[in-house]
Structures are given as structure tokens and as C-alpha cells.
Amino acid sequence: MNKKAKSLDLHGIGCSPGIYIGKAYVVKxxxxxxxxxxxxxxxxxxxxxxxxxxxxxxxxxxxxxxxxxxxxxxxxxxxxxxxxxxxxxxxxxxxxxxxxxxxxxxxxxxxxxxxxxxxxxxxxxxxxxxxxxxxxxxxxxxxxxxxxxxxxxxASFTNLPKNCIVIAHDLSPAETAQLIKYNIGGMIIEVGGTTSHTAIISRALGIPCIVACHQASSTLLSGETIIIDGTHGKVITDPSEMLIEEFTKQQHHDFELKKIFLKETHLSAETKDHHRIHLTANMELIEEIQSIKENGAEGIGLYRSEFLFMNQKKLPTENELFKSYQMILKSIYPYTVTIRTLDIGGDKVLTTYPYEKETNPALGLRAIRFCLKEKAIFKIQLRAMLRASLYGKLKILFPLICELEEIRRAKEILNEVKEELYREDNHFDNNVKIGVMIEVPSSVMIANELAQEVDFFSIGTNDLIQYSLAVDRSNENVDYLYRPLHPAILRMLVQTLDAAKKHHISINVCGEMASDPLYILFLVGMGFQELSMNALSIPRAKRMIRSITQKQAKKLFQTAIKLTTASEINNFAKSQINKLFAKEPYILTL
Amino acid sequence: MHSEKEFILKNKLGLHVRAAAQLVKLANRFSSQITIYKGNLKADAKSILDLLTLAAAKNTTIKVTCQGSDAKDSLNAIENLIKNEFHEV
Structure with missing residues (x-):
């Protein structure tokens, strides 16, 4: 390998796998x-x-x-x-x-x-x-x-050349959403962690992405040819022809592997001892529907509906929303689509809404709090959803519920909307299931009471971890504390699952945790039967689930839950997976 | 002092970015005012943006005028650069 070229390499955290060779575009x-x-x-x-x-x-x-x-x-x-x-x-x-x-x-x-x-x-x-x-x-x-x-x-993206690799210090979800309208080959971000929005979106779109790549935007120049290796978190600058050839080969190899996985997408995710697990997809953009179907998802477990509201000059009308929802429901049928109501606020803001600056946006006016305050906007979305409900199978999910009154208030508004639709002679499915997102510790503690108000739970692990461990997942200084296998998190998952079982409501896990090969077996071992993840991870998850027994997974989890620190559990998980998938080492990297 | 001379650009890309950059760097070494003419268009040889807007492709005839105390030296240097086809490889 070319030594000179090597010393110019940049490193970061690979958060969306794959290789791409292309021209850099530095977002100023x-x-x-x-x-x-x-x-x-x-x-x-x-x-x-x-x-x-x-x-x-x-x-x-x-x-x-x-x-x-x-x-x-x-x-x-x-x-x-x-x-x-x-x-x-x-x-x-x-x-x-x-x-x-x-x-x-x-x-x-x-x-x-x-x-x-x-x-x-x-x-x-x-x-x-x-x-x-x-x-x-x-x-x-x-x-x-x-x-x-x-x-x-x-940031401004005018002049964005096609198929470039975008490099930026940081991208807000709004900017990322704006960016993906262009065909881009990869993304390199200086800050952030593997669960930041840029990471989630790049995985969703299957674009290689590296985060926490320090000084990328000051070192790289627009127009130069670089190689991004999202699997290993590496950027190669000034690559020699030899390297380009080498990476092109690797690119083809990855592609072939993916094809092997994709061949199994029609098979069901069933353990060797016949426990059926439902793998559904998380979706942010309507453009992902094709990939969701190709990867063998059994429906959409989490549709993050705010993306239709962001980056718009004005709020979408009820009809515009209705048409989008109708289209999604129709194309996913006979499977179910779970639409999460607007999760605006925090790091995702509406360009159309005059926000007051909050000192602590993660704890501020966001998600259901925003909707309950801006009832008019909330109602437009609920109306559009209900009207679309006739065209497929719909579930409605309310985010960031932290006390009973919130879900009761949301249900009241939903009923108001239903009344209105009745009066206007607008038809809808009256049996649409509703659920709450379990993503703050308080909702875990009152899961028994919440379970009596709704039809299902959906555990949003990203936020649950952030709020439980008090760690901002996009802050590179404390990123290391963001640990899905913290004993506290595992216990909360168990507690929530128990409440759901007790009250006979369904439950799924829809955070990034559900897609990580390191955690999937534990989740199956705990007894979860539905996991929602980015579409690209589904074929791998399916392969993992199909090669183990529920009994094995259960035993693993029972050992893990007795361990007392996140590192111990993490190491245990790694060693077990390496043992189980010794013949398929790529299962962890792909 | 005033010196001037006409040249035909023989290098492959004419007065493209790299060639223009070379010319600017060279011109900046002299105190004379150096102007490049292409037909009615003129450009300050010390301004890369000026030179680029001339759009002087291969086989274009350009006139170089130098005005100042080191006019002759600067013209000689520029002549050298053009004849060496801007040291293109």
C-alpha cells in the first residue's frame, strides 16, 4: 500500500457501512x-x-x-x-x-x-x-x-455536484433532509455519534457515513477524489490508482454479500425452535419504501412523520399529508404502518414555526408537548392519518409520553377529530390501534398504568438511553457513556415488557438498538417478538435470528442480566456473538 | 518604459487556470503594469480573475504590454513562460 497516501488518512466512527469513491464536497x-x-x-x-x-x-x-x-x-x-x-x-x-x-x-x-x-x-x-x-x-x-x-x-447546498461525498462539521436533521434530495455518495461528519440523525438517515438510504471524523472539513478540499470506507470509519485522501482498484474490488465484494442476504429476504425471521420474530422497518422518507420492501420488512414499525413537515416553506396541508399517508399505507399493505405523530422540537425544528430559543431543547417543547400546545397542527395530522386509514393498516403512535394525562389528552383530541370526521361524513377505520412510545424513564415506571390506556407500546431506545443515562449521544465528549447494554437499560426493557404482557398489549423495540447485531440476540432472549429497524439491517437480523434458537438467546440474556456493569455485558455479548457466528465474521461488520 | 509583443498560445489548454496562475505569480514579481489583450478585451496580468475571463484558448493570439521601470525584463520573463508552454507536462 502507498505509504504517503496512508499518512493522510482520516479516521472516525463508521456508522453506515459501505465503500464509495468520489469527489469531496465540503459544506461551508x-x-x-x-x-x-x-x-x-x-x-x-x-x-x-x-x-x-x-x-x-x-x-x-x-x-x-x-x-x-x-x-x-x-x-x-x-x-x-x-x-x-x-x-x-x-x-x-x-x-x-x-x-x-x-x-x-x-x-x-x-x-x-x-x-x-x-x-x-x-x-x-x-x-x-x-x-x-x-x-x-x-x-x-x-x-x-x-x-x-x-x-x-x-449550510447551503446549492451547487452540490452529483454523486459527491459530503463533508461537514455538523448537519442538523433539517440540513440532512435537505441534502438527501441530491444524489450523494457518502457523508463525513466531524461531530456526532452512531445514533445521530445523519447516521440514521445515511443508514436508511444505504449511503456510507462516518461521524466523529475530526478536522475533516478543514483538511479535505472540495473537488479532490477521496475514498470513504463507512465500514471501518476511514477516509483515504489522495488515493493511488492501486488503492482505488483495491477498494473498487471491496465494493463489489460487499455488493455480492448483500445479494446473498437479500436472497433470504422472503424467508421468515424464525428461530430454529420456531419462535417467530416480526422484523419491521423504521422509515423517515417516503423514498425508502422501495428499499423497505426489497429488504423483506413486514411492515413499518416506526414512520417518523416529521420529515414531511421539515424544510417546507409552509406547513403541509391536510390533503398533502393524506395523499402521502394513503400512498404509504397502500404500498405496505397487507402489512401495518405505524405512524408516529410529529416529533418536532429538540434538534428537529420547523422552519415555519417561530421557535423560542430553549436552553435545553431535549427537555423542552417537543414531540407530544408541542402537539398538545399546537392543537391545530396536531389535528391536521390526525385527520390526514384517519382519512388514510381506509387504504391499509394503520397504527398511531404518540411520542415522548411521560405521564398519563398526556396520553389521555392526546386520546381526547383524537376523539374530537373522529367526531369532526363523522359529522363531515368522512370515512375512516374506527379501529385504528394507538400506542405510546416508551422513551423516558418515567414512562417505564408507569408502564402498568399506561398499558391500560393504549393498544401497544413501542420502546424508543435512542431517547430512553439518552434520558436514562443523561447523555447526549451527539456530544463526542460523552458519547462513550451512551451504552445500550447498561444494566439499567436492560432492566427497564424487561420491566416494560412485563407490563405489556400483563395487560396483553403488543410491544416492539424501535430504536437503533434493535438493528445492532450485538443486541438483537438479547432482545430476542428477553422475549420481544417485534423489532423495528432501518431496512438495510433487516436481512442481517433475519439471518442471525434464523441461525439460533430462542432457548439459546434466553440463556444468554439470563447470564447477561446478572452482570453488573455495561462493559461486562458488552464484552460478554461480543464474545458470545463471535462464538456463535465464528463462520460468518462479516455479520458484525456488514 | 513601455514594451509590447504578440504571442500565439501553443499550449494545450490555452490560458486555463493553472497557466493563468503561473502568469499571475510571475507578473507579481515585477513592478510594471502588465496588460494582456485578446482582441478588444484586456486583462490585468496580476489578476487571475481578469485573465480567466479572457477565455484565451489554444492558438489564440494575445498581446502583452508592459509599462514601468522593469517593462523589458517582465516582457522577457513572460515570453519565456509562454514559449515554454507554461511548463506544462
Whole structure:
């Protein structure tokens, strides 16, 4: 292997497997709503200085990257960087921008934008064909300067080239959702953990993704060819032809393995001693339906419905929602679709809703709390769901319930909606099952009471772990504390399961925990009969379940629950799985 | 002092980014004002953005004018660069 190339590699946590070779696209934090304002005579000097200092900072930034590169002879990148430097020093951009500040009395951001756009358009219109591509690089520079003028802001994805590998410091769920409208080959994020939203979405879409990849966005350059290895959490920069060939081979190999798994998708997830487990899919985007069916899911166990609300200029209408729900229900029939009502707030916000800044959004106005406050929005969604219920099998799930009154209030509103529909002579299925998400410790403690209010439970392990262990899963400093096999979590799962059994209601696990090969056997051993996970994990889960007995799984879990620390349980799980699947080591990596 | 000369661009891509970058770097070493003409269009040789908008492809005729105390030296240097086809490999 090429040593020089190796020393430039970046490492992170692989959170969506697979290999992709493509061009990097570094997302700079820029602002859509460019600040535009007029300045007075006295401010001209300070505004000019602000602009010049931003230019200087951008130059320094490029220099830093360049220094790093020189050591490894990344000639192509150095050439690009040279050009960046020349543009940053260029008289035309510099002088025209300062002239605009002085003569038009406008702020630096506006002046920069005006002149940069002028130059860019000129390049596009008059430049030679291959120069047009340079307009992208020029945009990158423009963004870098703007970034220094503004400090932090929203990411912009205009100019996103097709099949690129997106690199960013962090992406909000809203930004990720916006991003996936484009065809992208992979994602590299500097912060976050394996259960962050970017990770979940990239797994859902089958795009390789690496999180906690420090300094990726300052080290990598838009336009350079890189290899992302989402299985091992590795980014290879400046790859040699040999490496590209090697990874292309690996890519094919993975693809072949997947095909083998996919051949078994029509078989049921049944243990050797004939315990039937239902594997359903988690869904965020309607685009995933195809993959959900291909991977052999028996319905949708969790449809995160907020994605139809995010990144919209205005709220979706009842009819728009109805049409989407109808389509989903129809395509999944004869299986069931569980729609979770809006889980807005926390890190997912509506662009259409005037949010107050919360100091602690995870504990703030979100999910059912938001819906109970914004009853009108909630009702629109419930109406659309009920109307769609005639076109398939629907279940409604209410998130973040932490006390009885909340579920009772939600049920009241649901009944109001039903009344209204009756009166309007709108038809719907009156037997739609309703359930609560068990995702805060308090709901576990009152599971017996909750079970008497609803038809089913769905355990959202991601949030349950976050709230129980008081750990933000996207904070890289405490990420290590996020441990699904913490004895407290296992005991809560058992307690919830017992309550469900006692009151004869159904129960499933729908967090990321359900898809991890390390945890699946324990969940089966505990006695769960339905697991909902991202569609891509289903074939593997099925293979695992089909190769063990329920008795084996039960025994494993009984040993594990007696252990007292998360590490002990984790090590035990690993050793057992390695033993059980010694002949299929890829089961843990794929 | 004023010097000027016409050249035909013989390198493969003409005055593309890398070539333009080389030209800017070279021009910046001199104090003279250096201007590149392509027909009616003119560009400051010390501005990469200016040069790029000239869109001078292969076989384009360009005129280089240098105005200043080191006009002659700068023209010689630029002539060298163009004749060496911008050191393209």
C-alpha cells in the first residue's frame, strides 16, 4: 500500500457501512439570508477593515491546509490551493468589493456577494468550457470569506455536484433532509455519534457515513477524489490508482454479500425452535419504501412523520399529508404502518414555526408537548392519518409520553377529530390501534398504568438511553457513556415488557438498538417478538435470528442480566456473538 | 518604459487556470503594469480573475504590454513562460 497516501488518512466512527469513491464536497457554513444593510460614512473604514481581515483569515486557513499537504506532495490539491490564494489576493475581487462598500455604502457581506456573483457570472458566460467548473471553486472561496465575515451559520447546498461525498462539521436533521434530495455518495461528519440523525438517515438510504471524523472539513478540499470506507470509519485522501482498484474490488465484494442476504429476504425471521420474530422497518422518507420492501420488512414499525413537515416553506396541508399517508399505507399493505405523530422540537425544528430559543431543547417543547400546545397542527395530522386509514393498516403512535394525562389528552383530541370526521361524513377505520412510545424513564415506571390506556407500546431506545443515562449521544465528549447494554437499560426493557404482557398489549423495540447485531440476540432472549429497524439491517437480523434458537438467546440474556456493569455485558455479548457466528465474521461488520 | 509583443498560445489548454496562475505569480514579481489583450478585451496580468475571463484558448493570439521601470525584463520573463508552454507536462 502507498505509504504517503496512508499518512493522510482520516479516521472516525463508521456508522453506515459501505465503500464509495468520489469527489469531496465540503459544506461551508454560509447563510442563505445574507445580511444586507446600508452603512454610514463613519462605518466605511471599519467595514473595509472587516472585509480585509476576513480575506486574511481565509488566506491563513488555506495556508494551513497547504502546509499539511506539502509534506505529502498532494500536487493536484496544492495547485487548487495556489489558485485559491491568487483569488484571495486578487485585485479585482478586493478592490471592487471595497469600492462597493465605499461608494454604495453597503456592508461587507453584501458588497462581497455582489462582486463575487458578478465575477462568477462573467466566468460562466465568457469562460472556456472547462473554466465553468471553476465557478464552483470560486464559490467555495466566496463561502470561506463569507464564513469569516459571519461566524457560524446555516449550510447551503446549492451547487452540490452529483454523486459527491459530503463533508461537514455538523448537519442538523433539517440540513440532512435537505441534502438527501441530491444524489450523494457518502457523508463525513466531524461531530456526532452512531445514533445521530445523519447516521440514521445515511443508514436508511444505504449511503456510507462516518461521524466523529475530526478536522475533516478543514483538511479535505472540495473537488479532490477521496475514498470513504463507512465500514471501518476511514477516509483515504489522495488515493493511488492501486488503492482505488483495491477498494473498487471491496465494493463489489460487499455488493455480492448483500445479494446473498437479500436472497433470504422472503424467508421468515424464525428461530430454529420456531419462535417467530416480526422484523419491521423504521422509515423517515417516503423514498425508502422501495428499499423497505426489497429488504423483506413486514411492515413499518416506526414512520417518523416529521420529515414531511421539515424544510417546507409552509406547513403541509391536510390533503398533502393524506395523499402521502394513503400512498404509504397502500404500498405496505397487507402489512401495518405505524405512524408516529410529529416529533418536532429538540434538534428537529420547523422552519415555519417561530421557535423560542430553549436552553435545553431535549427537555423542552417537543414531540407530544408541542402537539398538545399546537392543537391545530396536531389535528391536521390526525385527520390526514384517519382519512388514510381506509387504504391499509394503520397504527398511531404518540411520542415522548411521560405521564398519563398526556396520553389521555392526546386520546381526547383524537376523539374530537373522529367526531369532526363523522359529522363531515368522512370515512375512516374506527379501529385504528394507538400506542405510546416508551422513551423516558418515567414512562417505564408507569408502564402498568399506561398499558391500560393504549393498544401497544413501542420502546424508543435512542431517547430512553439518552434520558436514562443523561447523555447526549451527539456530544463526542460523552458519547462513550451512551451504552445500550447498561444494566439499567436492560432492566427497564424487561420491566416494560412485563407490563405489556400483563395487560396483553403488543410491544416492539424501535430504536437503533434493535438493528445492532450485538443486541438483537438479547432482545430476542428477553422475549420481544417485534423489532423495528432501518431496512438495510433487516436481512442481517433475519439471518442471525434464523441461525439460533430462542432457548439459546434466553440463556444468554439470563447470564447477561446478572452482570453488573455495561462493559461486562458488552464484552460478554461480543464474545458470545463471535462464538456463535465464528463462520460468518462479516455479520458484525456488514 | 513601455514594451509590447504578440504571442500565439501553443499550449494545450490555452490560458486555463493553472497557466493563468503561473502568469499571475510571475507578473507579481515585477513592478510594471502588465496588460494582456485578446482582441478588444484586456486583462490585468496580476489578476487571475481578469485573465480567466479572457477565455484565451489554444492558438489564440494575445498581446502583452508592459509599462514601468522593469517593462523589458517582465516582457522577457513572460515570453519565456509562454514559449515554454507554461511548463506544462
Amino acid at each position: 457554513k454560509t447563510n442563505y439570508n445574507l445580511p444586507r444593510y446600508w452603512i454610514n460614512n463613519k462605518e466605511i473604514t471599519s467595514e473595509t477593515e472587516r472585509f480585509l481581515s476576513a480575506l486574511e483569515k481565509a488566506s491563513e486557513e488555506i495556508e494551513k491546509i497547504q502546509e499539511k499537504l506539502c509534506k505529502f506532495e498532494g500536487r493536484e490539491q496544492i495547485n487548487i490551493l495556489d489558485t485559491y490564494h491568487l483569488i484571495l489576493q486578487d485585485k479585482r475581487l478586493r478592490e471592487n468589493t471595497i469600492k462597493s462598500i465605499k461608494e454604495e455604502h453597503i456592508n461587507a457581506e453584501w458588497a462581497l456577494y455582489k462582486n463575487a456573483e458578478k465575477i462568477k457570472n462573467h466566468l460562466i458566460q465568457h469562460g472556456m468550457s472547462h473554466l465553468k467548473e471553476r465557478a464552483n471553486e470560486f464559490s467555495d472561496i466566496q463561502e470561506r470569506i463569507l464564513c469569516h465575515l459571519l461566524g457560524k451559520n446555516k
